[in-house]
Amino acid sequence: MSEKYDYCIIGAGAAGLSCAIAAASNGNSVIVLEKNKKAGKKLYATGNGRCNLTNRYADTACYRSKGGGYLELLFNLCHGVDISEQVCGFMNALGILTTEIDGYVYPASFQASSVVWAMLDELKKLKVSIECEHEVNDIKQYGDLYRVHCGNEEYTAANVVLAAGSCAYPSLGGSRSGYGLAERLGLKVIEPEPVLTALKVGKQEHFELLKGVRARGRVDACDRSGRLLASEYGEVQFTEDTLSGIVCFNMASLKPDRIRICFFDRVPDRNAFISHADRTLIGVLNGYVNDRLAEYMVESYGLKRSTCCSDLSIKQIDAFVGHIAELEFHVTGTEGFDKAQAATGGISLDMIEPSSFAVKGRKGLYAVGELLDIDGKCGGYNLTFAILSGLKAGGGYHA
Numbered sequence: 001m002s003e004k005y006d007y008c009i010i011g012a013g014a015a016g017l018s019c020a021i022a023a024a025s026n027g028n029s030v031i032v033l034e035k036n037k038k039a040g041k042k043l044y045a046t047g048n049g050r051c052n053l054t055n056r057y058a059d060t061a062c063y064r065s066k067g068g069g070y071l072e073l074l075f076n077l078c079h080g081v082d083i084s085e086q087v088c089g090f091m092n093a094l095g096i097l098t099t100e101i102d103g104y105v106y107p108a109s110f111q112a113s114s115v116v117w118a119m120l121d122e123l124k125k126l127k128v129s130i131e132c133e134h135e136v137n138d139i140k141q142y143g144d145l146y147r148v149h150c151g152n153e154e155y156t157a158a159n160v161v162l163a164a165g166s167c168a169y170p171s172l173g174g175s176r177s178g179y180g181l182a183e184r185l186g187l188k189v190i191e192p193e194p195v196l197t198a199l200k201v202g203k204q205e206h207f208e209l210l211k212g213v214r215a216r217g218r219v220d221a222c223d224r225s226g227r228l229l230a231s232e233y234g235e236v237q238f239t240e241d242t243l244s245g246i247v248c249f250n251m252a253s254l255k256p257d258r259i260r261i262c263f264f265d266r267v268p269d270r271n272a273f274i275s276h277a278d279r280t281l282i283g284v285l286n287g288y289v290n291d292r293l294a295e296y297m298v299e300s301y302g303l304k305r306s307t308c309c310s311d312l313s314i315k316q317i318d319a320f321v322g323h324i325a326e327l328e329f330h331v332t333g334t335e336g337f338d339k340a341q342a343a344t345g346g347i348s349l350d351m352i353e354p355s356s357f358a359v360k361g362r363k364g365l366y367a368v369g370e371l372l373d374i375d376g377k378c379g380g381y382n383l384t385f386a387i388l389s390g391l392k393a394g395g396g397y398h399a
């Protein structure tokens with residue numbers, strides 16, 4: 001006969017670890033089962049290792065649910081007005097101070113590892129066992145109890161929390177495993193799709209000039225007919241064949257056909273070029289933007305790097321200004337699940353009790369974090385949801 005736990009939590013990510021802390025802080029016996037070699041593998045990688053924990057501007061408008069359901073209700077009921085305060089409060093209770101840059105909140109150390117370590121220390125204090133390299137392959141309900149199977153091992157628990165995350169970023173542990181467990185338990189799963197991933201631009205002439213450039217601008221996502229889908233201001237990062245950075249990540253789910261970017265706070269007018277007739281176009285543009293961006297603007301227009309302002313007529317200068325005012329890139333796709341920070345889709349919100357994250361009509365079964373059909377913008381919103389949903393399912397944290 002296997003040992004009986006009050007809570008068996010499947011997945012040691014942000015949601016599962018938060019849930020384990022809350023459940024154990026309420027006097028429950030808790031076990032966490034994790035398929036990876038170590039707990040919190042994805043959490044370590046968040047925010048480029050800096051862990052963007054939450055965002056001061058977090059509210060329901062920053063979240064989406066592919067299948068609809070009770071998104072607003074879920075979030076309002078569970079987290080009240082200032083949701084970022086709740087994440088910071090929890091972190092502070094674990095001994096992690098937080099710091100903010102333009103609304104983006106990080107641990108004061110700017111190290112994701114400090115968050116993982118603080119959570120693991122708290123779990124140790126609360127005597128929670130975390131069994132790594134334990135992939136759950138089946139869950140069966142027998143009356144008021146659940147039997148959780150990992151290969152030949154079996155764990156019995158009164159409450160089971162599905163915190164297995166999404167299939168985004170498989171090299172950090174993302175897998176479809178949680179969806180399979182949920183479906184076998186009779187839960188509706190909305191087909192996941194990758195979100196928060198870089199936009200591929202394929203082979204575009206002169207694009208290689210931009211590799212490594214990071215520049216801020218107004219970014220417009222448009223459909224095939226040129227209709228504006230979304231517009232955001234922020235930093236764009238260029239790789240060999242992608243556009244990335246927070247604004248581009250946020251636009252991936254819209255599947256844009258093209259991205260138009262204005263890199264100027266003030267677009268140079270014809271006089272900027274006429275008054276510097278002896279200088280090269282690149283030289284003038286470099287007064288406004290990154291030098292490689294300036295080179296790209298000139299070469300992608302079919303001009304030589306050495307072209308001087310005086311080489312162009314006024315009509316030609318006006319046409320050139322029109323070109324640089326808004327650079328257009330054709331989008332051929334996204335980097336997909338391989339490099340997605342999150343997935344849209346997952347367990348349907350219709351099945352979830354908003355106040356507790358319990359599965360409706362299934363006593364003792366809960367689902368939290370990215371496994372649910374809810375995803376947030378880039379900027380701390382997904383960790384916020386993972387942490388707060390985990391705490392809620394564990395009955396709230398009582399330090």
Ligand SMILES: Cc1cc2nc3c(=O)[nH]c(=O)nc-3n(C[C@H](O)[C@H](O)[C@H](O)COP(=O)(O)OP(=O)(O)OC[C@H]3O[C@@H](n4cnc5c(N)ncnc54)[C@H](O)[C@@H]3O)c2cc1C
Nearest residue numbers: 011013014015035046047052136165173369370380382383
């Ligand atoms: C590179 C990257 C950077 C990111 N940066 C940020 C950021 O800065 N801010 C932010 O808000 N969000 C960020 N995100 C998103 C955020 O990390 C996730 O939304 C969040 O970690 C989800 O937490 P989770 O606990 O629901 O899932 P996960 O963290 O994925 O945890 C689920 C765990 O369950 C385990 N598991 C799965 N199936 C089983 C099974 N059958 N048995 C046992 N264990 C199982 C997995 O191995 C995994 O450890 C980032 C994501 C990535 C990939």
